[in-house]
Amino acid sequence: MLGKATRESRAEPLDDETLTRVDAWWRAANYLSVGQIYLLDNPLLREPLKAEHIKPRLLGHWGTSPGQNFLYAHLNRAIIERELDMIYIAGPGHGGPSLVSASWLEGTYSEIYSGVGDDEDGMRALFRQFSYPGGIPSHVAPETPGSIHEGGELGYALSHAYGAAFDNPGLTVAAVIGDGEAETGPLATSWHSNKFLHPVTDGTVLPILHLNGYKIANPTVLARIPRSELEALMIGYGHTPYWFEGGFDGEDPMAVHQRFAALLDEVLDHIDTIRRDAHESGDPGRPAWPVIVFKTPKGWTGPREIDGQPIEDTFRSHQVPMADVRGNERYTGLLESWMRSYRPEELFNDDDGRLRAEVARLNPHGGRRMSANPHANGGTLTRDLVVPDFRSHAVDVPTPGASVAEPTRVLGGWLAAIMRANPTNFRIFGPDETASNRLNATVDVAGKTWLAETLPDDDALSPTGRVMEMLSEHQCQGWLEGYLLTGRHGVFNCYEAFVHIIDAMFNQHAKWLKVTRDIPWRVPIPSLNYLLSSHVWRQDHNGFTHQDPGFIDHVVNKKADVIRVYLPPDANTLLSTYDHCLRSRDYVNVVVSGKQPGPQWLTMDEAIAHCSRGIGIWEWASTDGGDGEPDVVLACAGDVPTVETLAAVDLLRQHLPELRVRVVNVVDLMRLQDEHEHPHGLPNAEFDALFTPDKPVVFAYHGYPWLIHRLTYRRTNHRNIHVRGYKEEGTTTTPFDMVMLNELDRFHLVMDVIDRVPGLRARNAGLRQRMSDERLRARQYTREHGKDAPEISEWVWPAARELGVAVPAA
């Protein structure tokens, strides 16, 4: 059964001319790859290679390059013959030399970078700049034309490929996966993406497992299991494996080309059949898409051995074979004959060094060159979202605290409207938590994507669903990144604690965005939008493992130009915030919002004004008489801290009616930094006006308290800022017990005020003690009744209380 599923073809589909051309193109790409790694000068070897032609520091990766060059050449033949619209993803992105060579051969490089022409001088510049100070990175970086995938951190090739293919029915994404990369967790699960791809409305992903046997210093697992096992694995992942093996034991490359071309034709025919059948039958089924297992030697065509040590087809070819070429004449000679083995004189014009016309005929035209395909510069294809007015989803707030809503549910209603208005370029991603995060309305639009089996009792699964759920934060992130990088829009909703699973992926995406800012030809892409819910303060079903607000801390380490963090305190501010996020470009927007019913504070107009300021005094909550000078500032950021702050203000009004309290609410966390640190930073004068230069500030913050210090340490009044937040205390308990455990509760905030405002402590020892007693009483209540005391959970803001508003018991 396995045997039958794996097909191997033996025809000879290439005519002599094409065969010669494919081979020449491959040799050219190999030549240029080696040249980039080693040479400063003498690019066409017009004179014997000498020390001064060699780079002093040899940095880069040879091993993966020849295999990738081979694939690229063959894909080019197919693109031309079949008029394919294809992009290429280099999982082992350390094979930078390969992709840079390809784009130079295709002419794209010289079109984009005028300093690197398509002639001999250009080749010299191309060689010199690689991994060279002031030059280009060693990886398939944002600087590399045709790339949406840097590959520096391995594991995301397939997720990115699928993300690119969703809603791009005309596109084929060739995804080369390193056999080392295949050992990573994210890659290992991303094979299952094929259960989420529609054969008519989505594009094609062609995974090519680059089975070159080795990673840095070891063989790979997949290369050292029997072929039958690897085939079973691929079948188990839902693919039809096509096995290819070539280039070993000095096999004639011409034979290898013929065999691979035949196999590729068969694979592409198979893909055509799948797509056509699905189209004609109207039934997407769940196709067993082809995967190519491409077994070739690592460092193929490179030195067989050096100093008695085997190099080709071993891990030793991973980076740079022969370390000190400049200082070792024998190595210089070896390098020269290695490069001459590609017969450059057959590849490049004698006079100007340009790629010979007959070889260049393997380059597809214009945007069909993989290095120039517009999908790989997604911003060029981006259409603005059609954004229905979020105001029509506003929660009615007659007076602050007078209505109760679940913010994410309200947001979900509007996101659903957006989804309807943008049926082919907006998706929502989540690891099985979209319903739990109460975005159900988005599921109602077109269901959740699912092409695997279904049962009658299933809920809202659909092959054309637009909410994508798989229990893998890596997949959600990777899919979304691929979707954004090819110019579409989306949202990743996730439990706040578990978004740390993709910390490293966020890093890479933020770095990508940072670099693209300085690359004029890269057109801005839609922002990466997070919605973090089920946050630290409301982990009712779970507990300590689910409590971690540190993603914000992680995010703010990245370049200020690129990152934004929002903590809307209620539903209307959440709507207004998200409206902003969905219209933005090239940012990472992190929005944290609870899903539980909570009091609503601002009317939509107030919310819009508050969000555009990003920070502001809530005059209706303050008692400093508008422009008066306060005795204390109570600041808050985050929905739960806002409730506790306002409840503390309520207590202060009752017990210390004389005290002038100012309430400042922060939606846009980056306002806290100064304008030199972050584009959103508040000028010092404005900060001082809000927080005063010298009054105590009691700051109730959603996350780890020290972040507020890190953001404000340069501010005039920093020494008076006293922050409460999550300090890593928690378990499965009631919401109020959680804030008490971390001393963020209303009673503690009142105690903080008493402790900080000069003169209060001595006169209010009694009140302070009563607050402490209230804490004990509240805790005791939870122990006896298993829930929060009604005076806590049913607390409403005074103005609403006067209207007789009651909060439903939790």
Next chain:
Amino acid sequence: MLGKATRESRAEPLDDETLTRVDAWWRAANYLSVGQIYLLDNPLLREPLKAEHIKPRLLGHWGTSPGQNFLYAHLNRAIIERELDMIYIAGPGHGGPSLVSASWLEGTYSEIYSGVGDDEDGMRALFRQFSYPGGIPSHVAPETPGSIHEGGELGYALSHAYGAAFDNPGLTVAAVIGDGEAETGPLATSWHSNKFLHPVTDGTVLPILHLNGYKIANPTVLARIPRSELEALMIGYGHTPYWFEGGFDGEDPMAVHQRFAALLDEVLDHIDTIRRDAHESGDPGRPAWPVIVFKTPKGWTGPREIDGQPIEDTFRSHQVPMADVRGNERYTGLLESWMRSYRPEELFNDDDGRLRAEVARLNPHGGRRMSANPHANGGTLTRDLVVPDFRSHAVDVPTPGASVAEPTRVLGGWLAAIMRANPTNFRIFGPDETASNRLNATVDVAGKTWLAETLPDDDALSPTGRVMEMLSEHQCQGWLEGYLLTGRHGVFNCYEAFVHIIDAMFNQHAKWLKVTRDIPWRVPIPSLNYLLSSHVWRQDHNGFTHQDPGFIDHVVNKKADVIRVYLPPDANTLLSTYDHCLRSRDYVNVVVSGKQPGPQWLTMDEAIAHCSRGIGIWEWASTDGGDGEPDVVLACAGDVPTVETLAAVDLLRQHLPELRVRVVNVVDLMRLQDEHEHPHGLPNAEFDALFTPDKPVVFAYHGYPWLIHRLTYRRTNHRNIHVRGYKEEGTTTTPFDMVMLNELDRFHLVMDVIDRVPGLRARNAGLRQRMSDERLRARQYTREHGKDAPEISEWVWPAARELGVAVPAA
């Protein structure tokens, strides 16, 4: 072929008595699971269930529990019959009710927690405490006897299981994997762990895929692919799948028990055969270990449907079927009949409510109970490492800067000695970077673990290797955690940037340690030791994607009791630091150290003194005359910043010989915090003595600069602390260009001194400009020559220079 590999058995191995007992035990565990989720009182249903018996907040997860209870009961039968030494890992750890029930049934719970007896009162307490304020978490938390795996964050069940099995030849680890969990990346790759397990010298891992069909709100991928595909997947992962399906369509549980018992016997026989064959033949081979695919309904034995909606065997059984049981009499009735369906009167004594003796006979004895197995409280089995004297690995440092060494290579020599001295309880883990990080000596001891195929040219692979490399940071972390939690020792070496991949896993482990601190019966375990090398400043082959020093920032958010961060500036301090780490317990130690050749500063005696202080003045580098008052403090933390700082001091000595400079080096980053924030925190008086209360401090730091502010914002002199560090600027370039890009270079430090020390600026505009010119010149040199200027790369500290020491060109 697939068909043959999958075996299904039909014999009836259970005699009537055992069958009855297994079923009774299962029913008891189910009863207790439901009771924990719902009941406050009336545990044995001695009176009709009433509202006040029900918890006001129903929090927990039912769906996974009955399947896990079933497995636990059957494993108990096998443990007794076969005298197995077994632990149980609950991948879906949200099934807390299941594991808590099991340990209560086994008596362990009451032995450990005197407040929860083994009688009716105890059962009442057991029910009440679950997911209740002041009670226990809803998950298989550290509080749960028998657990080394909380399972709150899904994905690590198998890695933990393998970690526990390594070097524990007598142990069997039953690892239950959620079919939702199986979609995560870490889990998807962890199946390949079987290529790293030795059938004689390691224990057994028995993976059980809990194919209950659903996750939170969706079906699972593995449940919705054809059986043939799932079997191929398991074969592809290198396993022999055993398929079990039962409990559907009201199948009689007795039949299900018989069939499963037969299957389990077959599986355990197969395991015996594998182990015996390997032992007798002396050839480990690479066994195709059994995996059980356990297909049963989610929420099995629970309500079939409620209000017309199907519950059993749907995703709706995931958490708590029937929300408001307290407020809804019909639901109360439903709950009562559900609980009575387990026939509690047959399970618990009429009088005292204890488990009936005939049922209790399914409990193994003492430490063979999975809930009491000492391996699951690993500290009880920990043997101190035999630690050869690190002093004998010291680098000779005749005068500061006079020798050059690669710190991690030196450390590797000593780690190799430790490995030799502790051949069965110390391992090193890394994602294919151990050689790259220059710990090669550890590989020489016994090779790298590898049971897959080998080839003649392979380097140091061995089935009994003790360095474990797979290209998955998740696997390395998970294996090591499992190894530590069962009481052994280890080190995880990783590229600094990519350790972010396991940010979330680190979180969970740190949380686990924090909680165990307050659990008296949990004996401390060896610390989790990181060695982060190939760090941000030396990413020569790679570049921007490989530059991220933020793991430190991430780590310091966790409880101060648990985390330690060290930045040894040279090889001797690295040795001394690691000696401390390897002897410690219950910490996470993060050590960052470069691998490149660099100047060595301290003799071993000095290094030991410096490391025990964790921070100190380097008098030999300072010019403030020992006890004199300095004009400026140059502080540094990290190897590269230390070099730049000392080079800046050299420049200052030449150009501003009058200036009194104090050099402070920080090894233990936590010394910067105050004593109330961290146990290592320096008292304010000591801090002020080192950093002065009022002089400018120019601080060269390895990582993101703001971390230093976050750690020191309470210090007297904080406003004068000026930090240089990595500010997210970088690419593939020379080492010195990297520090220049981030303004951490020697010239910039001198400029900072001029800018900060009162009075210098006006008088030294010329020097300042020269420094700026030097930066340009240094940059220009790299552009022209592709490497750093010799005066930079060959710089040596004056004292060494006088001795005529020369540094080899890079």
